[in-house]
């Protein structure tokens with residue numbers, strides 16, 4: 001009936017038993033392809049859960065190597081991975097969790113020259129980056145290519161998540177029109193992040209992907225959800241499309257990709 | 270919110286200036302009803318709560334403010350105020366006063 005082996009049916013039995021998912025939903029997961037940008041704090045739980053869930057093909061793009069300071073939250077990597085490219089460590093862990101998943105690794109930085117070609121290869125994009133220039137690049141490209149993007153951000157004890165159907169629902173710029181312009185910011189500092197907060201937000205991002213692929217429930221479209229771990233509260237903000245949005249508004253001023261300066265990061269301690 | 274659902278007095282941040290003399294108004298801040306007795310402008314409210322005005326976009330009654338001179342934005346009885354924090358990831362970049 002479905003293109004699932006005996007082993008897969010057993011492996012995914014707790015999905016299949018959910019009437020909303022069933023064999024048909026599991027089959028959709030197997031046929032799906034997802035690009036995860038960043039294999040760090042958010043990327044770790046996203047990749048772990050998408051792999052375990054049996055997404056057929058997962059792309060991981062990340063140019064960084066594993067550092068000791070990553071291990072407090074980037075649970076995809078282990079102590080023995082320090083110094084290794086994160087994509088390598090990620091794909092090793094993923095293959096151990098679920099050998100059925102095809103993992104495409106890109107040990108490079110996402111930029112305006114490679115992003116469109118990459119987006120073409122995947123159904124859904126998950127943003128797990130740690131900087132504003134790449135965040136805006138991904139948003140704009142997903143709006144232009146009408147891709148589904150699950151956006152996420154974390155800082156200190158807080159996080160945000162928002163799902164975006166490019167060109168149809170509110171995008172990141174509908175809420176945060178512009179990033180901080182380069183050169184006007186005197187310095188960048190590590191503000192810190194409680195490791196488990198990355199786990200909360202990344203797991204929510206993975207949940208959104210699984211829902212969108214299987215068609216279960218309502219995606220977080222036109223809504224922005226903020227998480228505050230200190231008070232353990234979620235706060236949802238209605239984020240409908242902004243007619244003034246520079247990329248998806250009535251008179252878009254951004255019609256080709258812009259890449260903001262990364263200089264800020266370089267100055268970071 | 271108090272246990273009975275009535276609004277609570279907004280907690281004063283330690284470093285905020287003394288309370289204003291504008292009387293008490295009821296606001297809905299981050300989805301929670303609260304009473305506020307500081308100066309009735311957004312800049313004072315941010316300071317009162319200990320929010321750094323550089324880190325947030327603000328929406329009042331679902332409208333995104335297209336200005337960042339928050340001290341010139343009045344807050345009125347019943348306003349629904351949401352703070353949209355800039356969260357870039359582990360790395361923090363200070364948003365600037367981009368429209369000034």
Ligand SMILES: [Zn+2]
Nearest residue numbers: 171174245248
């Ligand atoms: Zn938009």
